[in-house]
Amino acid sequence: MIHKYSLNGYNIVLDVHSGGVSVVDDAAYALLDYLDAPMQEKCPEEILDKLSERFGRDELESAYAELYGMYQDGILFSEDDYEQFADKMVSSPVKAMCLHIAHDCNLRCKYCFASTGDFGHGRKLMDFETGKRAIDFLIEHSGTRRNLELDFFGGEPLMNYEVVKQVVAYARSIEKQHNKNFRFTITTNGVQLTEDKFEFLNKEMSNVVLSIDGRKEVNDRMRPNAGGKGSYDTILPHFQKFVESRGQDQYYVRGTFTRYNLDFAEDVLDLNAKGFDQISVEPVVTDSKYDYALREEDLPKVFAEYERLAKELIRRKKEGKGFNFFHFMIDLDQGPCAIKRLRGCGCGNEYVAVTPDGDIYPCHQFVGMEDWKMGNLYDGTFDLKRKEYFAHANIYGKEECGKCWAKFYCSGGCNANNLQYAGDVLKPYRLACEMEKKRLECAIMIKAAMADTDSE
């Protein structure tokens, strides 16, 4: 299987199963319309005939010869022989946890999937005992995995900062004896991110996700406080100081774009102008009944915006002023192994979420969906059947994903979105797929453009 597209003057060919990425000229690109495996050594006459008006015969023949060379090298029309690894995609140890340390929030973000922090179940802070049990659960279920990840999430985790510190201290006190290495991260809205917390957070958090949407008016429209006032003027200076104190490293400013700011590239660039160079701005995931939900008809605008951002990023990179946009970062050589890529997000299998009541859910996006609860830390339940079900929610468990060119980069989409919008964990949500594929096309094109510069 191949995927080919032209973008920003580059004809790009992705050979899906080998991961090979090539830039080809117009003759080779045109030939590919007619080719598939098995390729013959000589270009079939009828293909030469079909293209004879656009290209000379010699040109077509030499382009064909090079394509045939790629085919022989296994980087064109390479075979899908990954089914043999299906046994590596079964139930695995739990190694990552989203700890909902506070089901409460000091902002009232309109698109919040936690419905203003409480996930529809009343405001509540996690106590230390529950946090401690969560750590014990993770260690107990992590088998031989050494690196354990725990994200402090909410609501707003800093509303329960003392317990965050206690949980970290507890985990640190026992990690060595269990031969584990905890990696903590935190996702915060910044309201209470004051300097007195920097030292602890910088020491203990291997990554921090800082929520801000971009331009002031965009942020304030969707991220007001309980009194209806925008949060921008409070959080921006907090984030700027904090990022500075971390040496501009190991963080993301993370925004959401909605139908209200389809020109979201401006928000990305504005965040960069405010001093951030690790940026993630992502499409809102919400019920289509809301005015700000993205719709099918918005796709052309969203695509154009991703392209605009990609071109701007190339321009800046060439000037040595590049920054990282999370969804355009891609490593064509040293990225994760194919197994990891096929295995999916790990939700409900190697990743779980825990609420202040000690309830266990497949991931943070499932929290509050009673039907999907997997267990509880206090009564010791943990639904292994459901875990098994999620273990099979990998690329080969999702019919459309198996056939999709983006499968090794997207990994099968978001199970929670699939459930909410397509009605089934195993059915990809089309709108999300289209945007994911566009981002990938842009990310690969950026690589092509930069390779072009390098060889100039």
Place this chain on the structure above:
Amino acid sequence: MTNSKHVKTLNNANLKCSAAKGGCGECQASCQSACKTSCTVANQKCEHEEK
């Protein structure tokens, strides 16, 4: 990287070999990285010990 007249391949295309040695599960769960609403693995780092 190969360089010829009509095609230029940008990478080693080593996905298949990565499968044989891969799957140790030590790398970050993808949703933990930044987004929390989507699954993108392409930008993650492998942490396998003997690579």
